[in-house]
């Protein structure tokens with residue numbers, strides 16, 4: 001007879017910490033740089049990082065998803081591991097941390113996604129979640145014998161996708177579905193998942209993407225338009241207002257970052273200059289921007305340069321650069337601006353997480369932003 005395991009909390013949703021933390025994109029690395037420290041997604045190292053993050057009480061382990069590289073065949077940007085199989089393996093290696101697959105809704109059919117998410121949910125005993133993305137890279141979609149849909153159609157498909165996914169999770173009887181994008185006969189999802197719904201995150205930046213996130217996501221990620229906390233607060237407030245007024249719900253707001261922690265601020269800044277400016281992968285990032293931002297050519301130079309810098313530094317993240325104290329203070333400022341969840345990336349994830357756990361986490365606890373792990377276990 002199988003043993004009944006009480007479901008675990010999904011910490012990215014349920015943790016009472018004022019600031020929740022996630023490690024982002026170890027499944028292939030986040031920085032666009034030729035610096036030798038860039039993490040290549042080595043599996044044994046990823047498992048060690050996941051176990052360490054779990055022991056530190058970090059709430060989430062979040063993948064990124066890419067099906068085809070920028071910068072030509074064999075470029076490292078295409079090396080991101082597939083995210084449901086990855087999530088199941090990370091879940092089996094950890095105890096507490098929430099594990100997030102990133103899913104291209106325009107590529108992965110919702111019936112397949114529901115069964116894969118259910119599998120991760122069962123392996124993790126209720127710690128599964130998904131970062132829902134529509135995709136924006138035409139060459140990636142072309143691999144699936146399709147042309148990329150116009151932006152509005154991608155999000156219209158995404159609304160149907162979530163509706164089907166939710167029904168597959170909730171309903172125990174086969175059902176038909178007649179939508180514009182999906183026509184299903186007798187759809188059902190077995191075995192039964194652990195959670196009523198996996199945690200949904202989304203990082204739509206356009207007005208339509210923001211609507212989708214406000215309606216469907218537990219956590220919406222903003223792309224910081226500035227490092228000024230007041231401007232970030234305005235972005236956060238706008239999101240919360242939309243979710244509250246239009247959809248009657250509370251939403252968490254997250255932000256992705258790159259972390260460079262050194263004994264002095266000068267040393268941290270010098271390292272950033274080295275891996276971003278001196279050894280940055282300018283060619284791949286130029287291609288990324290060209291594809292991603294349809295109107296990149298019409299954007300002012302300063303904006304493109306800023307975007308390019310942040311992409312090279314760590315997938316467009318917000319800078320957490322300096323001493324442990326500087327970093328803790330920046331996290332406090334983000335919290336004061338209303339941010340609930342911070343995703344962390346490094347060039348060297350393993351060494352970076354070790355230093356962060358040793359010197360930044362205790363400061364966050366002293367600041368009242370997080371409880372020590374023993375208190376939350």
Ligand SMILES: Cc1cc2nc3c(=O)[nH]c(=O)nc-3n(C[C@H](O)[C@H](O)[C@H](O)COP(=O)(O)O)c2cc1C
Pocket residue numbers: 063064065066102131132133134135136202203204205206207208209210221222223255256
């Ligand atoms: C933190 C974060 C993570 C993201 N992860 C991915 C990803 O793994 N794969 C992907 O194709 N897009 C990813 N995106 C892109 C978003 O899903 C979204 O398409 C983008 O922000 C543009 O917004 P829009 O879809 O509303 O135009 C990510 C964006 C952010 C800010």
